Amino acid sequence: MSNDALIDKLVGDLRPVPRPRLGPQFVTLLILAVVELVGFLALGTIRPDLGAALGRAAFWWKMAGLGILALIGVNVALQSFSPVSLPRKGLRRWGLALTAIVLVGVVIDVAGQGLDGLAARLMWRMGVECLAVMTVLSVPPVIALGYMMRRGAPTDLEASASAVGVAAAAWGAFIFAFHCPSDDPFYIVFWYALGCAAITLVARAILPLTSRW
Amino acid sequence: MSETADQWGQLMAAAQEGHAAAYRRLLDEIRHWLKGFYARRLPPAMVDDAVQDTLIAIHEKRHTYDPERPFKPWLMAVARYKWIDRLRSMSRSRTEELPEEIAVEDHERNVTSSVILARLMTELKPAQAEAIRLVKIEGFSVEEASERTGQSGSLIKVNIHRGLARLAMIVQKQADVE
Numbered sequence: 001m002s003n004d005a006l007i008d009k010l011v012g013d014l015r016p017v018p019r020p021r022l023g024p025q026f027v028t029l030l031i032l033a034v035v036e037l038v039g040f041l042a043l044g045t046i047r048p049d050l051g052a053a054l055g056r057a058a059f060w061w062k063m064a065g066l067g068i069l070a071l072i073g074v075n076v077a078l079q080s081f082s083p084v085s086l087p088r089k090g091l092r093r094w095g096l097a098l099t100a101i102v103l104v105g106v107v108i109d110v111a112g113q114g115l116d117g118l119a120a121r122l123m124w125r126m127g128v129e130c131l132a133v134m135t136v137l138s139v140p141p142v143i144a145l146g147y148m149m150r151r152g153a154p155t156d157l158e159a160s161a162s163a164v165g166v167a168a169a170a171w172g173a174f175i176f177a178f179h180c181p182s183d184d185p186f187y188i189v190f191w192y193a194l195g196c197a198a199i200t201l202v203a204r205a206i207l208p209l210t211s212r213w
Numbered sequence: 214m215s216e217t218a219d220q221w222g223q224l225m226a227a228a229q230e231g232h233a234a235a236y237r238r239l240l241d242e243i244r245h246w247l248k249g250f251y252a253r254r255l256p257p258a259m260v261d262d263a264v265q266d267t268l269i270a271i272h273e274k275r276h277t278y279d280p281e282r283p284f285k286p287w288l289m290a291v292a293r294y295k296w297i298d299r300l301r302s303m304s305r306s307r308t309e310e311l312p313e314e315i316a317v318e319d320h321e322r323n324v325t326s327s328v329i330l331a332r333l334m335t336e337l338k339p340a341q342a343e344a345i346r347l348v349k350i351e352g353f354s355v356e357e358a359s360e361r362t363g364q365s366g367s368l369i370k371v372n373i374h375r376g377l378a379r380l381a382m383i384v385q386k387q388a389d390v391e
Contacts, residue, residue: 006265007240010272016231017276082277083290153274155294156385213270 022078025148029074029141036140037175045179058108058183065101066174066192072097073167077145080160081152087159094166105185121184127191130180134195138172142203150211161207165200172199222284229275240268243288250292253329255299256350267295297381303349304377333380341376344369349377 001009053059076090145164154160173192182188221242227235244264251263270291278287327350334342340362347358348369359366 001265003244003261003265003268006268007237007244010240010268011233011237013272014228014231014233014236017229019229020277020279082279083274083294084282084286153270153277153291153294155290213274 020082025078026074029144032140032144033171033175036137037178040137040175041178047179047181049181050178053183056183058105058185061101061105061108061185062177062180062183062188063174065105066170066177068097069094069101069170070167070174073163073170074141074145077160077163077167078148080156080163081149081154083153083155085154085156087154087156087163091159091163091166094163102189105189109185118186121186122190123182123187126182127187130176130182130191131195131198133179134169134172134176134192135199136172137175138168138195138199141168141171142199146203146207146210149207152211153213154211157208157211158204160211161204162200164207165203166196168203169196169199219284221288222278222280222282225275225278225284226280229278229280240271243271244268246288247292251296252327254296254327255330256327258352259299259303263295263299266298267292270295293384297384300377300381300384304374304381330380333383334376336383337376337379338372340364340368341372341379344372345376345380348373 047053072090072094076087076094079085079090080087142164145168149160149164173195180188221239224235224239228239247264247267248260251260251267255263271288274291278284330350331346334345337345343362344358344364347353347361348355353361355366355369358364358369362369364372
């Protein structure tokens with residue numbers, strides 16, 4: 001086909017399109033998060049000792065840390081769907097936030113429990129269950145962000161997919177944290193990091209294939 | 214160029230609202246710019262396909278352009294993405310089929326016209342750059358390239374594959390190599 005013929009075809013196919021705005025996408029994701037959280041808690045999953053947990057610094061560290069990581073991750077992911085974005089910079093920001101949150105966790109951990117009996121504190125059976133549920137809870141955001149990525153025009157597919165992965169993983173972990181009875185920073189860093197890594201790897205493997213344009 | 218680019222931004226904003234005349238003018242002007250862009254980055258025989266591929270991408274992704282921002286970086290990002298895509302597809306394509314498609318009589322012109330590609334290739338291992346230059350740019354067959362370089366046929370293919378993958382990675386990492 002000649003360039004002239006192609007341009008004729010593209011012009012003939014022209015339809016008005018909405019301009020890119022992050023606001024509606026954020027609102028859509030917020031609604032999804034609320035629906036998922038309410039649905040999860042409606043299954044009777046809320047931790048029974050929530051009242052007592054509210055008085056612990058480790059609980060607030062866990063909730064705030066995961067919330068911040070989810071918000072930064074979602075922001076980096078959404079920005080990365082524009083062709084002019086540099087998602088690797090955003091991912092570095094996310095990594096810095098993660099490092100800071102883990103360091104605060106270490107301080108809380110050492111101050112509260114010391115470093116004794118680390119292996120026993122991992123509680124393997126419960127940890128594996130955490131990992132599984134967290135992964136399931138990350139599926140809706142992976143699908144939603146994956147769809148938005150496909151609609152967008154990401155030019156660094158691997159980085160965008162990683163951003164979707166870390167955002168969805170932190171999102172899933174945040175929702176799961178309403179159920180998880182452990183506020184032990186060591187336990188949380190170990191198992192939640194494993195879950196985040198697994199989800200991010202899966203997203204990075206699949207999303208570049210579905211979002212090529 | 215910035216004035217032109219600003220004008221392109223206005224045309225694209227109009228196109229987003231469905232103005233066909235503005236869109237036609239934009240695509241018509243952009244195609245010449247794209248031709249120059251790819252002529253410096255790809256073997257001549259691939260330029261037209263890359264231009265068309267990018268025009269289609271611009272059409273499909275026009276909703277991602279924000280009229281509040283300059284148009285040129287958006288266009289450059291789309292064009293560069295398609296360039297990387299081309300480099301990757303070159304490494305995936307069967308080298309045996311390429312010479313007839315891309316061979317042209319004036320090899321010298323081929324090399325000099327793809328000036329940015331040639332500059333990027335200096336960052337590759339010499340054996341990789343030589344294999345790519347002979348087979349993908351100058352249009353020699355794998356066997357001919359093998360005779361000229363002393364590399365085996367399979368090594369030529371491996372060097373092309375790895376070299377192009379590395380080129381794509383270099384371009385991806387660079388904000389702009391113009």
